[in-house]
Amino acid sequence: MKRFFKNAFFYILIAFISFALVASQAITRHMVMANIQNTANCLIAPSVDDRNLIINCTNLPQRVISPTPNLPPIPNPNLTDKERFLAAITGHLPTIPAPNTFEYILLRAYGAVFINQKPEIKLPPKVVFNNEQETKQFQSTLTLSKVNGTSNCYLQKSAADALNIAMQVQIPLKSGYGASDCTRSFATNLRFWQKYANRNTLEQVQLGKETKILGVVAPPGTSQHLWGLAVDLRVSNEVQKQALNKNGWYRTVEYDTLHWTYVGLPPERLTQFGFQNKVVGGINYWITPL
Numbered sequence: 630m631k632r633f634f635k636n637a638f639f640y641i642l643i644a645f646i647s648f649a650l651v652a653s654q655a656i657t658r659h660m661v662m663a664n665i666q667n668t669a670n671c672l673i674a675p676s677v678d679d680r681n682l683i684i685n686c687t688n689l690p691q692r693v694i695s696p697t698p699n700l701p702p703i704p705n706p707n708l709t710d711k712e713r714f715l716a717a718i719t720g721h722l723p724t725i726p727a728p729n730t731f732e733y734i735l736l737r738a739y740g741a742v743f744i745n746q747k748p749e750i751k752l753p754p755k756v757v758f759n760n761e762q763e764t765k766q767f768q769s770t771l772t773l774s775k776v777n778g779t780s781n782c783y784l785q786k787s788a789a790d791a792l793n794i795a796m797q798v799q800i801p802l803k804s805g806y807g808a809s810d811c812t813r814s815f816a817t818n819l820r821f822w823q824k825y826a827n828r829n830t831l832e833q834v835q836l837g838k839e840t841k842i843l844g845v846v847a848p849p850g851t852s853q854h855l856w857g858l859a860v861d862l863r864v865s866n867e868v869q870k871q872a873l874n875k876n877g878w879y880r881t882v883e884y885d886t887l888h889w890t891y892v893g894l895p896p897e898r899l900t901q902f903g904f905q906n907k908v909v910g911g912i913n914y915w916i917t918p919l
């Protein structure tokens with residue numbers, strides 16, 4: 630009988646130890662899984678702001694935070710602005726136009742969008758669409774999303790999401806509500822051009838003899854508005870401007886004070902990618918270094 634109790638005690642002890650081991654393994658596994666989940670959440674943090682990313686990742690070990698994998702790599706700082714810009718857009722545009730061509734002039738004026746490093750952003754395959762059909766074909770590949778508080782202002786989803794965050798500070802559209810401030814058709818681009826310019830103006834632009842018109846209106850088939858990455862806004866104070874910049878939106882077309890482009894980079898990264906700051910009439914533009 631004494632031997633029976635001794636054996637029973639032994640088996641209970643073994644069972645208890647086994648249970649304790651399994652339980653501790655389960656707890657460890659749960660903690661590891663929770664950490665992996667946190668890491669995943671950190672990596673997909675939809676923000677162009679380094680500070681936001683760090684806030685989202687404060688519960689992670691330092692080795693996960695640095696380097697921040699969802700931010701694009703910085704181009705070689707030993708290169709010139711132009712070289713860094715071109716290096717960063719290579720692969721985003723199938724053919725980089727040769728200097729002094731019409732396409733190069735357009736890339737210089739409207740090419741800020743090609744710096745966008747976000748994989749979900751769709752960039753046009755060239756800087757000029759020849760007609761409505763080419764424009765529609767590209768636009769049919771876009772995932773568009775409506776800008777909050779507007780009736781029919783649509784932009785590429787990432788651009789709209791970033792603008793909606795910025796618009797927590799109230800920023801009115803140029804027209805107050807309309808589609809023409811956002812993604813446009815080829816026909817609308819052409820109509821605006823014909824309002825301010827003509828065939829002769831286009832020839833002068835193509836020859837590189839006229840550039841100022843590019844800040845007033847885009848030649849047919851070349852507007853950033855065709856790509857779902859631009860919006861016309863009435864920005865009247867520094868708070869609005871900073872909210873836009875912080876969310877990747879900038880003035881990139883010289884003289885066009887109402888026009889904002891989705892670049893998708895935080896302000897401190899613009900110069901790293903070759904952008905040059907130019908102040909015209911007290912307005913800050915971030916222009917391409919071409």
Ligand SMILES: [Zn+2]
Pocket residue numbers: 854859860861887888889
């Ligand atoms: Zn515009």
